[in-house]
Amino acid sequence: MHRGKGMKFVGDSRVPAPSERKPNIPKDYSEYPGKTEAFWPNFLLKEWMVGAVFLIGFLCLTVAHEPPLEKIADPSDTAYIPLPDWYFLFLYQLLKYTYASGPFNAVGAFIIPGLAFGALLLAPFIDRGPERRPSKRPLATGFMLLAIAGITFLTWQSVATHDWEAAANQGKIVAEVEIDTEAEGYKLLEANNCLSCHGAELTGGGGSPALVDTGLTPEEVSEIAKNGRGSMPAGMFKGTDEELKKLAEYISGLTSK
Template identity: 80%
Template sequence: MHRGKGMKFVGDSRIPAERKPNIPKDYSEYPGKTEAFWPNFLLKEWMVGAVFLIGFLCLTVAHPSPLERVADPTDTNYIPLPDWYFLFLYQLLKYTYASGPYNVIGAFIIPGLAFGGLLLAPFIDRGPERRPLKRPFATGFMLLALASIIFLTWESVATHDWEAAKAQGEIKEEVDVEIDKNAEGYQLYQKNGCVGCHGDTLTGSGANPSLVDTGLKPEEVAKIAKEGRGAMPPGMFKGTDEELAKLAEYISTLESKK
């Protein structure tokens, strides 16, 4: 602007003088290969996500999660089981090459390579094609990952001892019983390591049954101690026959308060 010459306006070609409506780009020249992210693609994603979310909500209402007994840190026989979506990793850690001294391989290296491959897949396969057959790397990798997860999950479910799992987590009514820890029978009970499975109060823990109110005769108790029963293997009692008779007599007389 110069004095006495008036004012001059300079326009910017980057700013349109007229506001145009927000119309998505025409993708008709690329049929089946690309589409507008909003609203076409995003709307499909939301619809699929809503269907799965409603399905999961209905499943949780129809089949609520089962409750187990209160956690007992002294129960060394309890075998935890992860949720279903981690069963494939749980099964992987059962194999020799991924457990024990090789636990780092099963817990970190193999899952790290798998998930790292998923993260790198968009950078490795950058083709514009959307048909699975024309994207062999991405399609093959996803099919391999899916087949591995399904196989390992199936193996975990098929090989797990569900009866023992149900017994170890079963909510049991607390038994009120007076235990004379100075009695000879209790001393033999402790001496032979029975406490580790049946507890200080002889009421059992997890899958190990209670020794109170068994209704068994002394000779039946002695037979189980020698020959075993259920999850209890034979030969657990290491004492003499006289000690076994006293222990069996002691266990057969244990009764809870009514």
């Protein structure tokens, strides 16, 4: 068999010749008037302008309403009730309901948020229509309105039902004071389970007031220890009158430097 003999070359009309190939460049945006625009600088400039407006507004809010500061976190304070930032308040409120807390905590923490964010991720695949008007896209518009309504309601409920006074007291910054844990008055507080509410540093927490800088006389402290005040019930102190006197004098003498 001679070299090259019996070989045939077949041309395919579906493959254009190199001279006929055109570069794979999309059409210019000007061919779609009113439907699209140049990314630079038209679209990007609009995005920057909107972002700048929101940033300036946010900075004005932080200046007008200074965010409150709390005391240093104390891991041993089991009475402290944390409050998440405003953008997580709706999830915080969701976990308060019976069907999303306790034995159903996984429902409120994983299943419901997972379905919501899963629907958001699948939105481009579910609603693939070319329409841009909300009235022409009922599925996407309905999901959006439902999400906004749910987040708004849960956030409002969280703000309206939260005990802000107790939150302010538990996170209130108090002056430091040296606590002598070997003092007899401190040991009496420990023996009567006072530290479980007022804290080991006697700075309060969970709605219980601090025992430092109370401004109370020993007689007033004794009266509160026997008869209670506010959320503190009567009869908490179980010691003798002499021990009560020592305890009252100790608390009345606690002052910050």
